[in-house]
Amino acid sequence: MIVKYALKELQIYWKMNVIIFIQLVITFVICFLSVSTITSELKYFSKFNSYFGQEGYYIQSFITFDPERIYLIKDSDELQSYLRSASVIGYSQVENARCEKDEIAYHFEVRAYDEDVIKRYTPSLAGGCWLNRTKNDSGILEAVISENHFDIDIGDTITINVYADNGTLSGEIIRVPAKIIGKLADGKDFYGESISGADKMDYRLCYQQYYLEHADNPILLISKNDLLSVAAQETDYEIPLCLTGSSFIVYDKDISDNEREYNLSYIRANSVVGLMESLEVMRHNNFEYFVGKILQYLPALFGFIIFTILNQISIRAITAKMQLRNYAIFNVCGMTKKECILVSLVSAGILSFLAFLFSLGGVFAFKTVPVSQNLVLDISYWQMLCCFTMIFIDLLLSSILPNTIIRNLTPKEILRNN
Amino acid sequence: MIKISNMTKVFCFGSENERTALDNVSLEIADGEMIAIIGKSGSGKSTLINIMACIDDYDSGEYQLDHILIKYLSDHLLSRIRNKKIGLVMQDFALIEEFNAYDNVVLPLDFSQKRKVNKKDIVMEALETIGIQELAYQSVSTMSGGQKQRVAIARAIVNSPRVLLADEPTGALDSMTAEEIMTVFKMLNAEGMTVVIVTHDVEIARQCDRIFKISDGVICDLI
Numbered sequence: 001m002i003v004k005y006a007l008k009e010l011q012i013y014w015k016m017n018v019i020i021f022i023q024l025v026i027t028f029v030i031c032f033l034s035v036s037t038i039t040s041e042l043k044y045f046s047k048f049n050s051y052f053g054q055e056g057y058y059i060q061s062f063i064t065f066d067p068e069r070i071y072l073i074k075d076s077d078e079l080q081s082y083l084r085s086a087s088v089i090g091y092s093q094v095e096n097a098r099c100e101k102d103e104i105a106y107h108f109e110v111r112a113y114d115e116d117v118i119k120r121y122t123p124s125l126a127g128g129c130w131l132n133r134t135k136n137d138s139g140i141l142e143a144v145i146s147e148n149h150f151d152i153d154i155g156d157t158i159t160i161n162v163y164a165d166n167g168t169l170s171g172e173i174i175r176v177p178a179k180i181i182g183k184l185a186d187g188k189d190f191y192g193e194s195i196s197g198a199d200k201m202d203y204r205l206c207y208q209q210y211y212l213e214h215a216d217n218p219i220l221l222i223s224k225n226d227l228l229s230v231a232a233q234e235t236d237y238e239i240p241l242c243l244t245g246s247s248f249i250v251y252d253k254d255i256s257d258n259e260r261e262y263n264l265s266y267i268r269a270n271s272v273v274g275l276m277e278s279l280e281v282m283r284h285n286n287f288e289y290f291v292g293k294i295l296q297y298l299p300a301l302f303g304f305i306i307f308t309i310l311n312q313i314s315i316r317a318i319t320a321k322m323q324l325r326n327y328a329i330f331n332v333c334g335m336t337k338k339e340c341i342l343v344s345l346v347s348a349g350i351l352s353f354l355a356f357l358f359s360l361g362g363v364f365a366f367k368t369v370p371v372s373q374n375l376v377l378d379i380s381y382w383q384m385l386c387c388f389t390m391i392f393i394d395l396l397l398s399s400i401l402p403n404t405i406i407r408n409l410t411p412k413e414i415l416r417n418n
Numbered sequence: 419m420i421k422i423s424n425m426t427k428v429f430c431f432g433s434e435n436e437r438t439a440l441d442n443v444s445l446e447i448a449d450g451e452m453i454a455i456i457g458k459s460g461s462g463k464s465t466l467i468n469i470m471a472c473i474d475d476y477d478s479g480e481y482q483l484d485h486i487l488i489k490y491l492s493d494h495l496l497s498r499i500r501n502k503k504i505g506l507v508m509q510d511f512a513l514i515e516e517f518n519a520y521d522n523v524v525l526p527l528d529f530s531q532k533r534k535v536n537k538k539d540i541v542m543e544a545l546e547t548i549g550i551q552e553l554a555y556q557s558v559s560t561m562s563g564g565q566k567q568r569v570a571i572a573r574a575i576v577n578s579p580r581v582l583l584a585d586e587p588t589g590a591l592d593s594m595t596a597e598e599i600m601t602v603f604k605m606l607n608a609e610g611m612t613v614v615i616v617t618h619d620v621e622i623a624r625q626c627d628r629i630f631k632i633s634d635g636v637i638c639d640l641i
Binding site: 001004005008012326328329330331332333334335336337338339410411412413415 | 468471473474475493494497498500501502506508510512513514516517521525526528529530573577
């Protein structure tokens, strides 16, 4: 009965309801956009935030010179072994790798991520899945590929070819089979290295984008542990790796001053670092940048929400005046005041929910259009939470006036005033 | 059926516009009676019928409907009483203009706790009793005053109430239609329904069993 009269109410005042509906749809879309922008920034900010919360260093493009001969540090484990009371997390590049499909080999930039990097950040994928599904015992490497011109796609099996003697590029070729399980979304962020345009170093340095149009070589992302275990089944030679890009050197909590001094002097004496900053300074910069970014959007978001709420109040006040007469008649005919208020709430709720579904459908539809790639527009529980908060505010506003008047006046008084 | 004792109702109490609508009114209406309340405009007769219909409150005194003391009942109970025991025809009809006649008349049935009734048949029967079954699906906003009056009466009787309270039920009707409506009221009364009619038309009042005259909020004469 409540729903029947709520629907009738929507039907009677359809012109007003169309205006409210449009307003709500616009509000929900703004919510989706603003919250998507904030959460996407929050995602980058938060993924490696626990590293930034510790003592240590963030480094980029790490190349070490041995006193005897120049050589590249292979991976994070090797660097970690040279340091004291410190963990190193990052990724290595497989040197001079080629990916072979149908007996044709193509130059690829093959990145072997540490497990922690894989677990912490899942990039946006155009299809397939990320590397962290399950432990890989299949004897075949799983890989995520970028968009490419070589017709290599999800489901393809390729061979990663590398020279065992990377120095001469003439030694035995190691062949590691790999299956493509996912594809990076073009232009979206993945863990790597970038040169921030900002004066201060912050979390943005850990991410880079791949654009098919501008890239020299396509990218293949794999798990370092899987690579080593699969390669061990194929050959006795060591895979030529080079620690590169963004790495975190995280000190243990009980590190001593001597160890700190040793680590720093080791890095300074033996290393060439493109960028280096203490995690503490980065943490401060991160927070400063993140808050600044959020503050850019919040005034617009709150401004719009306040504007919408004020509009809602005025429109609801007009419709409430019309509704009140009907509620008084309902009350005269035997509907309780509580039920009258429920009719008002259910009618407002149906309208809000329909507007929400329409906005959601619109966002889904928009995401299928290529131009949406340039816009941060996601659908997650944060957006849902924001929209449901708006629905709650709308319901609250739409119920205040009828609630106050119906509760305090007799049906005759309401009819007399309306 | 209806017992009112020493009832007083003051509008705008304490202000310059303070007006006593009912002043120490007492009356008693037995079950199955047909009563007319007559009086000039502003005499307090509509106020009295609104209080009888439990849609307005009063300041002092006592009102019993079917042995139930009304004053301190909750909205839930008052709504139930209005739905089950009272049929009200208001002076301005109190119809929902955007609904058609059927949707207006079905309201008391929708709000009643009778679940297994054929509402459509009952509504059509009520409309037929009043002689407007052909207008069932016509929007009220397109109806004449007389047609609206009939829809209001059909709604008042659709739930077979114990008491029918009608505030100027023939006010918007020509004399022939008024007579037809009075015939319906008399028929309902003959079936056992208590009927209270507020009117300024003495000819209408004369067709009732008893007449109360109200003047300046005081029941001053009993004819």
